[in-house]
Amino acid sequence: MNRSGANLGRVSWRPLLLVLMLAVAATAVWLWRDFNHFGTTPLHVSANGESIDIGRGTSFKDIVHQLRAQGLSTSSPLYWRMLAERMRVAGRLHAGEYAIVPGITPEQLLTNMAQGKVLQRDVTIVDGWTFRDVLQALAKADKLTHDTVGLDDATIMKKIGAPDEKPEGQFLPETYAYVKGDSDLDVLRRAHDAMSKTLTALWAQRDPDLPLGKPYDALILASIIEKETGRADERARVAGVFTRRLQKNMLLQTDPTVIYGMGSSYAGTIHKSDLTTDTPYNTYTRLGLPPTPIAMPGKPAIEAALHPAPGDALYFVARGDGTHIFAATLEEQNKNVACYQLKHCQ
Template sequence: MKRSGAHLGRISWRLLLLILVLALAGVAAWLWRDFSRFAVTPLRVTASGESIDIGRGTSFKDIVHQLRSEGLSTSSPLYWRLLAERMRVAGRLHAGEYALVTGITPQQLLSNMAQGKVMHRDVTIVDGWTFRDVLQALAKADKLKHDTAGMDSAAIMQKLGAPDQKPEGWFLPETYAYVKGDSDLDVLRRAHDAMNKTLAALWAQRDPNLPLTKPYDALILASIVEKETGRADERSKVAGVFVRRLQKNMLLQTDPTVIYGMGSSYAGNIHKSDLTTDTPYNTYTRLGLPPTPIAMPGKPAIEAALHPAPGDALYFVSRGDGTHIFAATLEQQNRNVACYQLKHCQ
């Protein structure tokens, strides 16, 4: 009987051990499934446009604490640590601002942080904007440092390494991406470099015998073309009119330069008295190009200025629908003005 009892005792202990092993295996399996589910379950992102900002020197523990304190995750810090170790990124997370798109998982977020895929924002310089317009857009750009605040244009150009340049015209219209921590000077520097490269490349391919002695002349003419028409099919025609006028030593007589010269006194309408009031930008009173560009010309406008359409047109007037009608003689121009501006068509 004693042997039988001892044998039963051994069986009981083995059974208990087996049950314990199975229980532990079950718990481990459950934990693994729960951990695996955590890795691919979206974080609690409630709205588009959210982000998380990780400062320099932030430890992994503090990153997880930040995620939890901001309500993005309620999972155990141990799960975050295990996931980072499994992905081999625990010590390779970069500081910066990261986008929290709807549906992003812990695994995706850690991958973005490990690769430094910080959040990018865009600011656009629009064709035909003035330098003042550019500065206003940069001042409104979200998460962009405003280093130019309080600077005048001369100080800004000094910072950009171009102290002898007037800023008008020198920033290429384009969309520029930036990250949190970048400044408006960074964007301006990139736009300035882009314009310099674009202008140099296009100048090297210009048509022969243009009445333009240097690239800056092309930039000025392009800015006038930019303000006169936004239609791709008209840019080279408008440029052709102004090129022929320069060649014939005629006044350019273009309203956008007059308006630019009026500055803040321009209230939306231009009067006959404005056309006779002399300023450096009044092309009704002064021969040749104005002293600076009057806006930021886009690449198509620069191309048009350097490759004007051939022909004999010396005049053009708006039809009132966004297009223009061109004329070779003053008589034709007067008829066009009467018809399309005064509505006295014959």
């Protein structure tokens, strides 16, 4: 009787043990599915996107803590560790700033960190900008180290490896990518190299018999063309006018050079007295090209300077609608000025 009771007592634990084992198995399956779901579920990111900045020497634990502190993830640190181990990236995450864009998953973020795909930002040098404009744009660039602050032009050019060069016109208008930690000097160095390579390549393909002695002359002329017109269909024609005037030893008589020579005294309007006030950049008082470029010319303007359109035009004047009218004689030019500038059309 006692033996049978003992046996019954032992048997009664088996269903409980089975239930417990099933519960453990079900929990394990659920956790495994939840873990797999975690790896492919987008992080909590605002519509505008965010970023995470990982310093050198930051541990994996601290990276996960930072993700959680920024509200990007509420998942268990254990899940992050398991995912990194499964992906074999736990010890291969690179320092840097990483973009957290809407829709990015933990797997994608860890892949980016393992491959060092750090967040890139852009800064654009615009055709026709002056060097002052370029420096102002770099000063406003987010997460860019500003090493040019307090430096004069000569020092800046020396630091980027171009000593004794004047900065105006020497940086190719283009969009340049940079990452956190890059310096404005790095961007300037790349833009200077880009202009140097572009000018060298285009100079080698120039038209024969141009009144330009060296590539720098082409850069100066291109900067004038850049400031005179932004129309693709007019650049070569404007270049043709200036080329013929140089060949005929005529004054270039272009207002943008006068304005550049006025510096900070230019207040938005050019007067007749300004045209007669001599400066190194006044092409109404001095023959030939000015001593330096007056802006950053884009590649199309350089191409126009080296491949001017043929013709007999020696003058042009703005119509007031963004286009210009060209003339071969001074008499014709005076009529155009009276019509389009003074509104006395006959």
